[in-house]
Amino acid sequence: MALLVIGAQGAIRRLVDHDNAGLLSWLPGGFAASITVYVLAVVIGAVVAGWAHDARKAAAD
Incomplete structure (x- = not known):
């Protein structure tokens, strides 16, 4: 998250x-x-958060 x-x-x-x-001020380019790295961080964060939510939900069942 x-x-x-x-x-x-x-x-x-x-x-x-x-x-x-x-x-990311150190990043060349x-x-x-x-902006590519920030958007990639958003996508990875959303995927991992969704996975964690599903895993937690499955563990509660």
Whole structure:
């Protein structure tokens, strides 16, 4: 869930203020590279959070 939140917050910040790279300011490649990594973090975070929710639900049954 933390990866989802950090990725979403970073992507929104990057879209609103192109000069503020946030946590990925060290990453070469500029805007395209950093927005790609942030979106990838959102996708991975959503998949892992969904998997964890399903696993928890199955364990409760």
